[in-house]
Amino acid sequence: MPELPEVETTLRGIAPHMEHRVIDAIEVRDDRLRQKIPTAVQRVVGHQVESLRRRAKYILIRTANGTLLIHLGMSGSLRVLTSEQEPSRHDHFDIVTGGTTIRYNDPRRFGLLLWHDSSPESHPLLSSLGPEPLGDAFDGDYLYQKSRGRRLAVKNYIMDGRVVVGVGNIYASEALFMAGISPVRAAGRVSLARYRALAAAIRDVLARAIRRGGTTLRDFVDSDGAPGYFAQELLVYGRAGQACFQCGRALQQRVIGQRSSFYCKTCQS
């Protein structure tokens, strides 16, 4: 479910309930996630949250006694519960801070809750990640340089977290349409000018999606349980057979690298 804008939306929702607060308890009721939730997560209990931030699609909660890493996988969500509420199916853990319960739900169990002792950048899952798409180190020149000689489809290239983080299946299709690039074009066969347009499109679509609270296709909810409203602004994703907003011809759908991809065969090459 969650790509970068959805994780960012979640982070902003939980931030007021976590920043500078002491973590009173972590209640794990189902430790079966992509990796088993380690007992070491309890080490942050009793410590204040020193910083709360996002790296790629990870939420990082730093304390003086280590950092919690949370990943939402495909179907994870964090909800802020204001009153006592009975845990239900797929509620894996709660983080309790100053009377607020932050509850993690994840039906498909592709998410993570991990503990790391030092700088989270050194964690094996984070150490080889590429630059943030909204940061200074990411631009068209970077995408161009790094892609020389690569033959894989450009859509798969920009979805590779070692190249750039946070671009998932929805926003990859959207950005490629905005830049007029065919998703199946070999990454090494995209010009510098077009990579500049693509980098700009990626930044633009992610920033706009964050402003709308993310994209809810079926079940994404923010920390208040509300959906995101960017789905209304999607140009190609999920619109197979419907008219292209630019040329009016029917949009295509096909599987590229095991993922459904949407594009206009007239406007993208």
Add this chain to the structure above:
DNA sequence: ACAGTAACCTGTTTGC
């Protein structure tokens, strides 16, 4: 090093 595929899960939608 690179590219492609299978795998990890459950829930919902689609198609016969």
Add this chain to the structure above:
DNA sequence: TGCAAACAGGTTACTG
């Protein structure tokens, strides 16, 4: 209506 297949926002491990 019923049942099985297909599909879903992510990521890693394995193969050749």
